[in-house]
Amino acid sequence: MITLHPGSVPLSDLEAIYRIGAPARLDDAFRPGIAKAAARIAEIAGGGDAVYGVNTGFGKLASVRIPPSDLATLQRNLILSHCCGVGAPLAPDIVRLIMALKLISLGRGASGVRPVVVELIEAMLDKGVIPVIPEKGSVGASGDLAPLAHMTAVMVGEGEAFFAGERLNGKAALERAGLAAIVLSAKEGLALINGTQVSTALALAGLFRAHRAANAALITGALSTDAAMGSSAPFVEEIHTLRGHRGQIETAAALRALMAGSEIRDSHLEGDERVQDPYCIRCQPQVDGACLDLLRMAATTLETEANAVTDNPLVLSDGRVVSGGNFHAEPVAFAADQIAIAVCEIGAIAQRRVALLVDPKLSYGLPPFLAKNAGLNSGMMIAEVTSAALMSENKQMAFPASVDSTPTSADQEDHVSMACHGARRLLQMTDNLAGIVGIEAVVAAQGLDFRAPLTTSTELTNAHRAIRSVVPTLEVDRYMAGDLEAGAELVKSGKLNASVSAGILPGLG
Structure with a gap:
């Protein structure tokens, strides 16, 4: 088991994850920071100010305000609409590395996701639930949106994943592994698909x-x-x-x-x-x-x-987003x-x-x-x-x-x-x-x-x-x-x- 210390993970650990499929999880010392940023996002989501990606639309639709009752739907729609990858699936060793890199980024405590999101990625890695990520569709800006959406789709019970040698729909793959899909909260979908983890892997x-x-x-x-x-x-x-x-x-x-x-x-x-x-x-x-x-x-x-932390917006150390x-x-x-x-x-x-x-x-x-x-x-x-x-x-x-x-x-x-x-x-x-x-x-x-x-x-x-x-x-x-x-x-x-x-x-x- 490789214990990931976000901000200082060496190349040797990353190579071990890639080459031999070494299991990986975050150092527990980073979990309070993750929870603190998630609490800040929850506070903003319940408030009156418009904050991009939390209670607004995305990209060119950033000026559209989303009511609190629709924030979970907003995040789910974001993931499904961005599953636009094409081409052959990326190899499992690449996908495992992508997931580990996403753990490292979220572990810095600036993305605003709840600990349950990190825990599901860790569990998928541990159980061998490998999302099917088509190889093409990212232009390398605003994050690797399409490929990371395919990764995230499995987490919400959609998309496809490899498990125990079979290619299954996302919900079935999670259930076979004894895991359950999650419902994304404010900003979590954006935090998962914003970022350079596919390009970097x-x-x-x-x-x-x-x-x-x-x-x-x-x-x-x-x-x-x-x-x-x-x-x-x-x-x-x-x-x-x-x-x-x-x-x-x-x-x-x-x-x-x-x-x-x-x-x-x-x-x-x-x-x-x-x-x-x-x-x-x-x-x-x-x-x-x-x-x-x-x-x-x-x-x-x-x-x-x-x-690095490569999603957007970011929860800064002083609480600003x-x-x-x-x-x-x-x-x-x-x-x-x-x-x-x-x-x-x-x-x-x-x-x-x-x-x-x-x-x-x-x-x-x-x-x-x-x-x-x-x-x-x-x-x-x-x-x-x-x-x-x-x-x-x-x-x-x-x-x-x-x-x-x-x-x-x-x-x-x-x-x-x-x-x-x-x-x-x-x-x-x-x-x-x-x-x-x-x-x-x-x-x-x-x-x-x-x-x-x-x-x-x-x-x-x-x-x-x-x-x-x-x-x-x-x-x-x-x-x-x-x-x-x-x-x-x-x-x-x-x-x-x-x-x-x-x-x-x-x-x-």
């Missing part, structure tokens, strides 16, 4: 997946360097400390550690006529290190956002674009290493396309083409989503962030990246096989063994799709990273 998932693939690319990059008999001289420490970028320094250190003690490297320290390797070998610290720095920048933004714009997801949109650029570049340089290894003009003695009896066998020819296709697709998707905007809601919401689909595209991009890095793993392992009886380093031998546990050496042409899928899964699962010693690969912190 998608961006965090993209971040976690990108970082895992980035570290796997350090392993495959080192394997490729050895397979191509590349030089490790460009990785010496002082080169990188002279420049000073943290990611570059740490990436170079990882490459040195991965390659330390390689017989292949030692075999060509003397007599190698090549003065310099191509950039995809020589500039790995500069490129992959810059990408690591970019991921860390995005991580800082997303950790802050995960702990004030409208603002924390629901605008521009920081998340920028972070998603940063991650997309890093993902694109990690894949681009990895793909060039794949191309180098299959090209006999560049691979320093390896056979064409790493094929035994080349000509009769095509070897890794089309595996390289597939890596190029994945790289190109990521290039097309890397264009910043945050620079796009379109007015919505009768021009009331006239500038939006596009954070939600900017973050969602990271899932496909990181799948593509895992494919590219997985192909490099398969190709580099084949290249190392041709260097026998010379051996690589201890660390890379362990990585090579992990690859060979799922993809055997290519002796003659065979059906390759399964091999490439197995390589990608090594990257996605983290098993390739786990094959090397702890502490070599850089973290996000």
Whole structure:
């Protein structure tokens, strides 16, 4: 059980919720603050002053005053009318993270929901009631309205949810789990659907997946360097400390550690006529290190956002209820674009290493396309083409989503962030990246096989063994799709990273 401390939940806890479905609940110390804000909203709802979202309509309809007798209907109507999502359901691991992020936001005690609302989200997480949230419909401003409405619909006994392997209507899913729907009070529907939790959850998932693939690319990059008999001289420490970028320094250190003690490297320290390797070998610290720095920048933004209050209006510490714009997801949109650029570049340089290894003009003695009896066998020819296709697709998707905007809601919401689909595209991009890095793993392992009886380093031998546990050496042409899928899964699962010693690969912190 992860105890959430709103305002200071670390990335490691969020990753555990996402990756392993760790159960989560709020620290009890935050419950009095939640109750205090709810009492303030109840006071306003029973008074005479008009306060947006409490006793008024929404958006362009904010000037419409709602009588006290209709406030519960107002909140229910808000949820039902905003369930306008389309597309495939978001994966359960994403939805669990969305729900945890909503708990964190509500737990700050500035949203005005009753404790029973928080308790139902906690219980749904604990029992495994996962709302069906269509993937499309948010423009990333005024909150992720449509997707969060689908989450909230289950809480009021509407919509759909997955429970125990079945897709059920919301009321049935709650009842099967031994839970009951709630009737929303003043502002509670608005508090639940205002906010950036969907965009943030998608961006965090993209971040976690990108970082895992980035570290796997350090392993495959080192394997490729050895397979191509590349030089490790460009990785010496002082080169990188002279420049000073943290990611570059740490990436170079990882490459040195991965390659330390390689017989292949030692075999060509003397007599190698090549003065310099191509950039995809020589500039790995500069490129992959810059990408690591970019991921860390995005991580800082997303950790802050995960702990933020992003609905509207907010109950301030002095009791005032004030409208603002924390629901605008521009920081998340920028972070998603940063991650997309890093993902694109990690894949681009990895793909060039794949191309180098299959090209006999560049691979320093390896056979064409790493094929035994080349000509009769095509070897890794089309595996390289597939890596190029994945790289190109990521290039097309890397264009910043945050620079796009379109007015919505009768021009009331006239500038939006596009954070939600900017973050969602990271899932496909990181799948593509895992494919590219997985192909490099398969190709580099084949290249190392041709260097026998010379051996690589201890660390890379362990990585090579992990690859060979799922993809055997290519002796003659065979059906390759399964091999490439197995390589990608090594990257996605983290098993390739786990094959090397702890502490070599850089973290996000």
